[in-house]
Amino acid sequence: MADPLNRIFATAGRPEVAGPQGDRFDEILTPAALDFVARLDNAFAGRRRELLDARRLRRERLSTGEETLDFLPETRAIREDDTWRVAGAAPGLEDRRVEITGPTDRKMTVNALNSGARVWLADFEDALSPTWHNVIGGQLNLYDAIRRNIDFTTEGGKRYRIGEHPATIVVRPRGWHLVEKHIRIDGRPVSASLVDFGLYFFHNARQLLARGSGPYFYLPKLESHHEARLWNDVFRLAQQELGIPRGTIRATVLVETVTAAFEMDEILYELREHAAGLNAGRWDYIFSVIKNFGERGADFVLPDRAQVTMTVPFMRAYTELLVRTCHRRGAHAIGGMAAFIPSRDPEANATALEKVREDKEREARDGFDGSWVAHPGLVDVCREVFDRVLGDRPNQLDRLREDVVVGAADLLDVASAGGEVTEQGLRANINVALRYVDSWLRGTGAASISPPFTPPATPLQRLSLMEDAATAEIARCQVWQWVRNGTKLADGTAIVPELVHQLLDEELAAVRADLGHDHRLDDARKIFVETALGERLPSFFTTGAYARYLTEPAGSGGTAQPAGS
Numbered sequence: 001m002a003d004p005l006n007r008i009f010a011t012a013g014r015p016e017v018a019g020p021q022g023d024r025f026d027e028i029l030t031p032a033a034l035d036f037v038a039r040l041d042n043a044f045a046g047r048r049r050e051l052l053d054a055r056r057l058r059r060e061r062l063s064t065g066e067e068t069l070d071f072l073p074e075t076r077a078i079r080e081d082d083t084w085r086v087a088g089a090a091p092g093l094e095d096r097r098v099e100i101t102g103p104t105d106r107k108m109t110v111n112a113l114n115s116g117a118r119v120w121l122a123d124f125e126d127a128l129s130p131t132w133h134n135v136i137g138g139q140l141n142l143y144d145a146i147r148r149n150i151d152f153t154t155e156g157g158k159r160y161r162i163g164e165h166p167a168t169i170v171v172r173p174r175g176w177h178l179v180e181k182h183i184r185i186d187g188r189p190v191s192a193s194l195v196d197f198g199l200y201f202f203h204n205a206r207q208l209l210a211r212g213s214g215p216y217f218y219l220p221k222l223e224s225h226h227e228a229r230l231w232n233d234v235f236r237l238a239q240q241e242l243g244i245p246r247g248t249i250r251a252t253v254l255v256e257t258v259t260a261a262f263e264m265d266e267i268l269y270e271l272r273e274h275a276a277g278l279n280a281g282r283w284d285y286i287f288s289v290i291k292n293f294g295e296r297g298a299d300f301v302l303p304d305r306a307q308v309t310m311t312v313p314f315m316r317a318y319t320e321l322l323v324r325t326c327h328r329r330g331a332h333a334i335g336g337m338a339a340f341i342p343s344r345d346p347e348a349n350a351t352a353l354e355k356v357r358e359d360k361e362r363e364a365r366d367g368f369d370g371s372w373v374a375h376p377g378l379v380d381v382c383r384e385v386f387d388r389v390l391g392d393r394p395n396q397l398d399r400l401r402e403d404v405v406v407g408a409a410d411l412l413d414v415a416s417a418g419g420e421v422t423e424q425g426l427r428a429n430i431n432v433a434l435r436y437v438d439s440w441l442r443g444t445g446a447a448s449i450s451p452p453f454t455p456p457a458t459p460l461q462r463l464s465l466m467e468d469a470a471t472a473e474i475a476r477c478q479v480w481q482w483v484r485n486g487t488k489l490a491d492g493t494a495i496v497p498e499l500v501h502q503l504l505d506e507e508l509a510a511v512r513a514d515l516g517h518d519h520r521l522d523d524a525r526k527i528f529v530e531t532a533l534g535e536r537l538p539s540f541f542t543t544g545a546y547a548r549y550l551t552e553p554a555g556s557g558g559t560a561q562p563a564g565s
């Protein structure tokens with residue numbers, strides 16, 4: 001019998017690569033791998049489309065107030081049934097006390113695997129600028145890393161080599177809303193989620209199993225349990241096609257939309273044969289709250305981003321409910337990302353470490369089984385905190401948190417954030433959006449950015465923050481929401497388009513003076529104006545910006561760079 005990995009599937013539509021060829025891209029874009037992706041896309045493109053339409057319609061109803069969110073009556077039996085559990089931990093996922101996240105470029109791949117974290121979230125999502133080079137180069141780096149074939153030495157003589165105890169790899173494919181325009185079937189672009197999942201699974205599932213690990217995934221930006229069911233069906237078909245036993249894959253779902261917070265049990269239930277846990281994706285969660293309720297008046301207006309902390313009641317309600325839901329079902333509850341990253345300024349660095357420690361301590365106390373860090377310099381802090389709570393136990397699944405009682409009103413009590421909107425907060429959003437989008441357009445999807453404090457008086461104000469697609473979405477959506485609601489700054493000035501344009505010109509000039517002209521700031525400004533100051537609030541800035549700025553014609557030479565770069 002032919003090796004199933006080399007089998008060419010009979011598909012309705014044939015895949016065509018529409019992106020430029022890069023160094024060794026042919027090792028990833030083999031005919032069999034492309035046919036596997038096409039098989040998935042042919043099977044699920046229609047359902048994906050329907051679910052995206054359902055998202056759009058629900059968002060419209062929520063934003064007009066025609067619908068509100070509540071736990072679903074039709075799935076009450078699933079929530080009330082005490083008997084079902086998820087598949088739970090697979091090899092390498094039993095102990096997840098520290099997880100590092102980050103892009104899949106070659107150097108960061110080695111650094112993340114060697115960071116001392118138990119898990120590496122290899123990111124094709126919030127930390128990705130989805131250039132063709134990043135997408136296929138990232139797959140190549142994962143392919144090489146899994147085979148321990150990634151050693152390299154920089155021109156400066158620094159050697160990168162995977163150590164003895166690398167982290168377990170969990171790949172985060174792009175969300176359902178995105179397409180990959182460089183792979184087409186009958187002229188239509190395929191789902192980016194299926195490209196990232198499919199290429200990784202096709203090339204690596206067997207290798208990972210042979211090495212005592214497995215094909216593990218983080219699933220981003222789900223808005224409903226129907227989307228979880230779609231992923232589960234993708235997993236079943238993928239396993240079946242490659243002859244890998246059903247239930248081998250493990251998925252950890254990010255609960256990072258307000259709609260998903262009402263369907264945590266249902267999401268775990270749909271994926272129960274593959275589910276390992278849930279993660280509290282705080283940044284997209286805040287973005288989702290603004291997006292869905294941005295037009296619902298003052299009760300839903302959030303203050304400066306810096307004031308929307310994890311201890312404000314509506315955020316706390318969501319994370320507490322997440323821990324309770326997970327542990328009742330035997331699933332890991334994984335904490336989120338504090339945006340503070342190490343600094344070369346010793347005082348600022350101490351502040352960053354202290355802030356991260358506080359965040360992880362709260363999570364560990366609340367019952368989370370582990371949490372995320374954005375930088376190798378934060379692994380020790382997170383480990384120390386969880387070591388203290390877990391000791392030798394791999395997790396605290398036994399803490400059922402039956403004391404937690406969270407209702408719909410708690411999850412929707414956005415006004416509980418309190419706080420105020422300041423000129424500093426408005427400027428910071430504009431400044432961060434410009435800098436981040438510039439970075440994203442130049443191919444880097446996660447960046448360290450200092451908010452514009454003049455002068456930066458305190459160590460806290462001198463800190464740079466980790467910014468990625470989720471935090472940049474908050475920045476531009478907050479501006480839109482404040483303008484839409486005629487929100488007043490703390491000094492009484494109304495936030496009107498003229499004021500935002502004036503501050504935009506000032507911040508743009510400041511950023512340009514700082515970065516110089518070899519940047520994409522004019523394009524970043526255009527994207528900001530379209531996505532923060534338009535009549536309607538676009539669902540994502542990334543979808544339009546990808547189509548317009550990051551799609552390269554085949555044979556263009558484009559931005560494709562060697563995979564080793």
Ligand SMILES: CC(=O)SCCNC(=O)CCNC(=O)[C@H](O)C(C)(C)COP(=O)(O)OP(=O)(O)OC[C@H]1O[C@@H](n2cnc3c(N)ncnc32)[C@H](O)[C@@H]1OP(=O)(O)O
Pocket residue numbers: 100101102103107108109111112123126127283284337341342374375376446447448465466467468470471
């Ligand atoms: C909302 C969410 O979804 S959060 C998850 C998505 N976001 C992320 O994953 C962000 C991950 N973090 C990062 O990308 C980076 O840490 C940044 C961009 C914030 C800062 O990066 P830098 O400015 O390069 O940090 P810095 O200069 O301190 O890096 C020091 C070293 O650590 C490495 N490093 C930093 N962060 C990471 C990381 N997350 N993974 C692996 N290596 C890392 C750098 O490559 C560098 O290595 P080197 O010494 O071999 O040259």
Ligand SMILES: O=CC(=O)O
Pocket residue numbers: 126254256280281282283284285336337470
């Ligand atoms: O993906 C994580 C988030 O906070 O968003």
Ligand SMILES: [Mg+2]
Pocket residue numbers: 126220221254256281283284470
């Ligand atoms: Mg996210």
